[in-house]
Amino acid sequence: MRPRKTFLIAAVLVGWIFTTYLIFLKNFKDPSPPKNQEMVEKVRYLEQNIQLAENNRDKLYREIINILQKEEKTTSTEALPVIVNNVEMGEIPAQISETPPRAEADVALSKFQEKFINDDINSPIIPVLVFACNRLSVNRCLDDLLKHRPRADQFPIIVSQDCDDEATRNMILSYKDNVTLIRQPDQSDITVLPKEKKYKGYYKISRHYGWALRTVFKQGFESVIIVEDDLSVAPDFYEYFLGTYPILKKDRSLWCISAWNDNGKEGLIDSTASDLLYRSDFFPGLGWMMTKELWEELSPKWPKAFWDDWIRQPEQRKERTCIRPELPRTRTFGKVGVSNGLFFDKHLKYIKLSEDFVSFTKMNLTYLQKNIYDEIFLKAVYQSPVVTLDELKRGLVTTKGPVRITYLTKEQYKRATKSLGLMDDFKSGVPRTAYRGVVSFFYNGQRVYLAPNTNWKGYDLTWS
Numbered sequence: 001m002r003p004r005k006t007f008l009i010a011a012v013l014v015g016w017i018f019t020t021y022l023i024f025l026k027n028f029k030d031p032s033p034p035k036n037q038e039m040v041e042k043v044r045y046l047e048q049n050i051q052l053a054e055n056n057r058d059k060l061y062r063e064i065i066n067i068l069q070k071e072e073k074t075t076s077t078e079a080l081p082v083i084v085n086n087v088e089m090g091e092i093p094a095q096i097s098e099t100p101p102r103a104e105a106d107v108a109l110s111k112f113q114e115k116f117i118n119d120d121i122n123s124p125i126i127p128v129l130v131f132a133c134n135r136l137s138v139n140r141c142l143d144d145l146l147k148h149r150p151r152a153d154q155f156p157i158i159v160s161q162d163c164d165d166e167a168t169r170n171m172i173l174s175y176k177d178n179v180t181l182i183r184q185p186d187q188s189d190i191t192v193l194p195k196e197k198k199y200k201g202y203y204k205i206s207r208h209y210g211w212a213l214r215t216v217f218k219q220g221f222e223s224v225i226i227v228e229d230d231l232s233v234a235p236d237f238y239e240y241f242l243g244t245y246p247i248l249k250k251d252r253s254l255w256c257i258s259a260w261n262d263n264g265k266e267g268l269i270d271s272t273a274s275d276l277l278y279r280s281d282f283f284p285g286l287g288w289m290m291t292k293e294l295w296e297e298l299s300p301k302w303p304k305a306f307w308d309d310w311i312r313q314p315e316q317r318k319e320r321t322c323i324r325p326e327l328p329r330t331r332t333f334g335k336v337g338v339s340n341g342l343f344f345d346k347h348l349k350y351i352k353l354s355e356d357f358v359s360f361t362k363m364n365l366t367y368l369q370k371n372i373y374d375e376i377f378l379k380a381v382y383q384s385p386v387v388t389l390d391e392l393k394r395g396l397v398t399t400k401g402p403v404r405i406t407y408l409t410k411e412q413y414k415r416a417t418k419s420l421g422l423m424d425d426f427k428s429g430v431p432r433t434a435y436r437g438v439v440s441f442f443y444n445g446q447r448v449y450l451a452p453n454t455n456w457k458g459y460d461l462t463w464s
Helices: 002-027 037-055 057-072 101-111 138-148 166-173 194-217 237-250 292-301 307-311 370-382 389-393 410-420
Strands: 128-132 157-161 180-183 223-228 231-233 254-258 277-280 288-291 321-325 330-332 403-406 439-443 446-451
Touching: 128 138, 128 194, 138 157, 138 166, 138 223, 138 231, 138 237, 157 166, 157 194, 166 180, 194 223, 194 292, 194 307, 223 231, 223 237, 237 254, 237 288, 237 321, 277 370, 288 292, 370 446, 389 403, 389 410, 410 439, 410 446
Parallel strands: 128 157, 128 223, 157 180, 254 321, 403 446
Antiparallel strands: 223 288, 231 330, 254 288, 277 321, 439 446
């Protein structure tokens, strides 16, 4: 029995050694493995968190800034660095780390827990991108933005300058670490057809927009607020965009948030309804927020000129809408510019800037979702009594509630808008501020809807 038992033990031992050897060959590929298993686990942890950081960079940047402030004291929260390779950036404030954000993220990753990296839709980092050229009055815009800015780390201000105007550049740099200056590097002339020579400025603007948006979104931001250097902003400008940011991210039928109302003149708006917001098929611009996702869609086909008219075309809009306010949160003071003051004296200088502070982040804005809004808004429009333009103008309307003026043709629409002081033009067939053809405004203290019939079939591209 003893030889048999010895044989069995030997067989088991050989089998165990052989099995261990096979497992060893399967799992061990590096001829010189790290001896410190703890170090291996740390490397794996960093790799996982680096991937998380790529997907959630906005939140990460804020935590990096906080940690570097507390532990290294080398980074200022007054301006988030926008470092672009091979692009002249102007003077970078001494308080700002010149290390690219990605490198800073890699260094600081080990100090974070996953809870710090998760994206927070209610507390995003949204840079304000200010487009500047040669207006020294850019200081009015920057003063407003800084005056009302609630948090520097959440709303870094980036000024993108075209034109190479030294006086304007020095004005921007005088704000030191409160803003970050980037400069459009391509100052070459643009060749256009002789008949389009007077529009050359619009070609340069489009080139500038394309470069600046590409540059900023390359830094990993999920959204950006776009402002031009001739805009003043309302006290709740930032609160407005923070409050509407979640719905922009969630509602696929939206593609922008705008602070502008094209008909936002005194007498045409309800000054008591500073919290009232609308959906609009018309892209307003003039202080607006877009997402990185939209930029990635538009950037490959970005136009050479007239970008704002281009973006309003059906091919780009794709029946998506913007949110806009009853009371404007921006107001332009730029009479002199590429458009040579078009509309300014007649219209734009009368736009009323909201003076109230509305806590949009504490409001329930779900009524702006398409399925809810369409039912509520269209019901309000088409249940209101119909009156004529003449009755409204002569004060013969007896009802105190909302009323409706019907238009069937382009000529009827333009006659009504000119008579009432509304902007009367169309872009790709869409009237300014319109939603499903309806333009909402105030007249003599009464809500009025200028609306097509209930069987409206959509916008007519010939109405332009």
